Amino acid sequence: xxxxxxxxxxxxxxxxxxxxxxxxxxxxxxxxxxxxxxxxxxxxxxxxxxxxxxxxxxxxxxxxxxxxxxxxxxxxxxxxxxxxxxxxxxxxxxxxxxxxxxxxxxxxxxxxxxxxxxxxxxxxxxxxxxxxxxxxxxxxxxxxxxxxxxxxxxxxxxxxxxxxxxxxxxxxxxxxxxxxxxxxxxxxxxxxxxxxxxxxxxxxxxxxxxxxxxxxxxxxxxxxxxxxxxxxxxxxxxxxxxxxxxxxxxxxxxxxxxxxxxxxx
Amino acid sequence: xxxxxxxxxxxxxxxxxxxxxxxxxxxxxxxxxxxxxxxxxxxxxxxxxxxxxxxxxxxxxxxxxxxxxxxxxxxxxxxxxxxxxxxxxxxxxxxxxxxxxxxxxxxxxxxxxxxxxxxxxxxxxxxxxxxxxxxxxxxxxxxxxxxxxxxxxxxxxxxxxxxxxxxxxxxxxxxxxxxxxxxxxxxxxxxxxxxxxxxxxxxxxxxxxxxxxxxxxxxxxxxxxxxxxxxxxxxxxxxxxxxxxxxxxxxxxxxxxxxxxxxxxxxxxxxxxxxxxxxxxxxxxxxxxxxxxxxxxxxxxxxxxxxxxxxxxxxxxxxxxxx
Numbered sequence: 031x032x033x034x035x036x037x038x039x040x041x042x043x044x045x046x047x048x049x050x051x052x053x054x055x056x057x058x059x060x061x062x063x064x065x066x067x068x069x070x071x072x073x074x075x076x077x078x079x080x081x082x083x084x085x086x087x088x089x090x091x092x093x094x095x096x097x098x099x100x101x102x103x104x105x106x107x108x109x110x111x112x113x114x115x116x117x118x119x120x121x122x123x124x125x126x127x128x129x130x131x132x133x134x135x136x137x138x139x140x141x142x143x144x145x146x147x148x149x150x151x152x153x154x155x156x157x158x159x160x161x162x163x164x165x166x167x168x169x170x171x172x173x174x175x176x177x178x179x180x181x182x183x184x185x186x187x188x189x190x191x192x193x194x195x196x197x198x199x200x201x202x203x204x205x206x207x208x209x210x211x212x213x214x215x216x217x218x219x220x221x222x223x224x225x226x227x228x229x230x231x232x233x234x235x236x237x238x239x240x241x242x243x244x245x246x247x248x249x250x251x252x253x254x255x256x257x258x259x260x261x262x263x264x265x266x267x268x269x270x271x272x273x274x275x276x277x278x279x280x281x282x283x284x285x286x287x288x289x290x291x292x293x294x295x
Numbered sequence: 296x297x298x299x300x301x302x303x304x305x306x307x308x309x310x311x312x313x314x315x316x317x318x319x320x321x322x323x324x325x326x327x328x329x330x331x332x333x334x335x336x337x338x339x340x341x342x343x344x345x346x347x348x349x350x351x352x353x354x355x356x357x358x359x360x361x362x363x364x365x366x367x368x369x370x371x372x373x374x375x376x377x378x379x380x381x382x383x384x385x386x387x388x389x390x391x392x393x394x395x396x397x398x399x400x401x402x403x404x405x406x407x408x409x410x411x412x413x414x415x416x417x418x419x420x421x422x423x424x425x426x427x428x429x430x431x432x433x434x435x436x437x438x439x440x441x442x443x444x445x446x447x448x449x450x451x452x453x454x455x456x457x458x459x460x461x462x463x464x465x466x467x468x469x470x471x472x473x474x475x476x477x478x479x480x481x482x483x484x485x486x487x488x489x490x491x492x493x494x495x496x497x498x499x500x501x502x503x504x505x506x507x508x509x510x511x512x513x514x515x516x517x518x519x520x521x522x523x524x525x526x527x528x529x530x531x532x533x534x535x536x537x538x539x540x541x542x543x544x545x546x547x548x549x550x551x552x553x554x555x556x557x558x559x560x561x562x563x564x565x566x567x568x569x570x571x572x573x574x575x576x577x578x579x580x581x582x583x584x585x586x587x588x589x590x591x592x593x594x595x596x597x598x599x600x601x602x603x604x605x606x607x608x609x610x611x612x613x614x615x616x617x618x
Binding site for chain 2 (some may be wrong): 289
């Protein structure tokens with residue numbers, strides 16, 4: 031065999047390998063699917079861990095009220111930020127520290143405000159996904175917040191809102207959600223990590239198996255961060271026989287805090 | 296070909312088309328498909344209770360309907376002019392056309408459809424003593440605290456009935472369906488009711504909530520939702536959740552029946568023996584309208600009215616003290 035022929039055969043072999051190598055990963059077999067073959071994300075999901083306190087690595091520490099003793103303390107946790115650091119601009123980093131210092135008055139969660147995206151995903155509450163043949167709804171237990179992911183022709187955000195405008199599409203078995211029109215008043219956690227109204231978030235939901243939903247969100251906000259960054263965490267299907275989305279209408283738990291100084295003496 | 300044969304073919308085609316249309320109203324997993332955004336706007340001006348002198352007359356006469364239709368046409372014309380003129384004369388109140396309007400007259404004389412006289416049944420003696428927040432209509436001049444306002448004004452909830460009864464705006468209910476679930480999304484105070492359809496039992500009796508614990512099932516093409524586990528003494532069965540607060544014995548049964556492409560008949564049975572001397576029903580059509588959609592209603596987040604009402608009352612007291 032001539033060298034030329036060997037090279038030709040090798041080239042063809044490489045081409046074949048590279049083509050096969052590029053085909054998408056085989057479809058996961060053990061996940062629930064809709065009639066049209068799309069993964070069915072319907073279910074009650076919840077994050078574990080303590081990202082709701084701080085999405086970055088953090089040690090155990092006392093909570094803001096010593097009266098609560100150990101029940102009010104903050105558990106240690108591994109962060110969910112890829113690479114560990116949030117790439118704040120210097121002035122934004124200062125604002126985060128200021129937010130943390132004043133978190134009891136500034137944190138929107140303290141006041142029972144809607145959580146925004148992505149915070150609602152990893153709060154210590156479950157959320158319910160209901161997937162229709164077209165659009166996909168997410169109902170969060172916290173504050174009865176909810177959003178509908180439009181799976182049709184993408185819609186521009188009509189106005190800025192707490193929960194944003196969500197346009198989704200499927201990339202293989204991954205639900206990709208483009209979130210715009212966020213009002214920038216939401217935080218990421220109870221540690222003052224924040225965004226602006228210029229934020230653009232792309233979420234990715236991928237079923238790892240029937241009971242684990244991998245979640246990723248890429249955060250792009252040039253006003254606050256020097257580059258886009260990413261969080262990722264698994265979500266767990268709530269498996270208790272009687273698990274269901276309960277009601278947490280927290281306004282009345284926050285009224286004394288918000289309006290107490292205006293109560294008639 | 297005979298004319299008769301042609302007519303037979305035409306009839307068969309019509310039947311098949313109709314059958315297809317019905318088939319099209321099923322989800323991929325075989326449930327009747329009620330999805331869409333439905334509004335109770337058409338019955339905005341229909342009173343909850345029928346005037347006593349109307350007796351058992353549930354529906355308007357053709358003549359009365361024609362009058363309502365003419366009134367809606369006049370209102371539409373008026374709104375068009377107001378839309379242009381509103382900016383010319385600023386006012387503390389928003390212009391009327393900011394609200395939602397009926398697009399066609401509601402045929403009913405009252406939202407209460409049972410008892411046959413269209414009146415809310417008598418309250419039990421105990422229910423008559425229940426306290427309704429004084430500021431239920433947001434008109435409490437001197438509130439001591441937020442607790443003097445209704446749960447609606449406090450942006451907590453309007454309850455199950457109050458979230459669908461027609462009011463000045465925000466009358467939309469978006470229905471979404473997934474395998475095993477129905478979801479009802481309501482704009483005002485951003486309610487999200489998750490309704491399991493798998494026949495599971497209700498939550499334990501000590502898990503209580505404003506919107507209750509709902510279970511759904513299908514009776515033919517009718518969606519039936521039964522809701523229990525309500526908190527006692529919160530919202531009532533009135534517009535925006537007003538009226539006498541209901542008890543912990545409240546059981547609500549809702550029936551959503553699609554009667555054509557753009558209309559669902561909604562019927563709500565109120566069974567609360569601790570509050571009412573007999574069960575009763577409200578019912579009205581909800582419709583899909585071109586361009587009608589829900590928006591985010593960040594009620595509590597923007598509740599400056601509460602802050603202003605309370606700070607205004609305290610300031611008024613201070614001024615009175617110095618006199």
